[in-house]
Amino acid sequence: MITNEGFNALLKILEEPPKHLIFILATTEIDKLPDTIISRCQRFEFKRINNSDIVENINYVLNNLNVEIEEDGINLISELSSGAMRDALSLLDQVVATGKEKITIDDINECLGLVNLNMLFELSKSILNSSKNETIETFRNLVKNGKTPHNIIIDLIKHFRNIILVKSIKKELTTLNDVEYKRYLEHSNKFEMDELIFILENLLDVEDKMKKSDMQNALAELLIIKICSFKKEKSEIEKRLETLENIIKSGNLKVEVIEKEEISNEEEGENVETVENTGEIKNIESETENEDIENTEDIENTK
16 A cells, blocks of 8 residues: 555665664555565564364353364364464454354354255265266355355355365375265265366356356356366267277278268369350350451441
């Protein structure tokens, strides 16, 4: 928000600072700072806080408030904060404001407008079965229950990300507990990796479009139809490739060559006929010219 004139004034102070004065500049858009300012500063990159440290601090706050939250619920709040302690405490305040002394993960999902894990597995199962009707029906029921289309897509992104991670890397590198990991592992074996990547890429694309659109329901439902049609489109392409491979192996491509030769012969025949017709036209034109000359001479003799 600082203008060029403001940066110039700041630069003057940084070049000749008072001995008692220390400037601390904090920004999330370092690229907008002029190089003349950056070169005169010591730069420190702040890292995101580990989930374990956020969980520890949340437990400390809960002990002072005499409020109990399920372990899975605390882990969920930690994940939603994306490494920011302030965001974690804001979410915690929102959850504690429900007034309950013992808060479950379902209470957190209801309070924050999130989709619970069972519904996410139900959605991914219907997508796996290419059931457009069932998937859209489940999506609309979630919207009726107060979930926004944007939040549903965000939760599906996290859900399919977990499926891909479980399918690709070892358990220690995920944030899932033993029960969740086992459930995701069984579910991931039913998907092909290229299908998962296709789904996740399209989810990310639509989530970005939803930020700028007022037609979130339409975007979400169009996405559901698209990803549920993936297997059908893939099977059709595979059938065509298989047919082409069989033709190549059998050597029946000669038929195509013969047809092309016949077509070329037909074209040559047409060219020959065109040339002959052109010759006839020229003969007609020459005869017409001779007749015109004769008529001219007759006219002159008459005169």
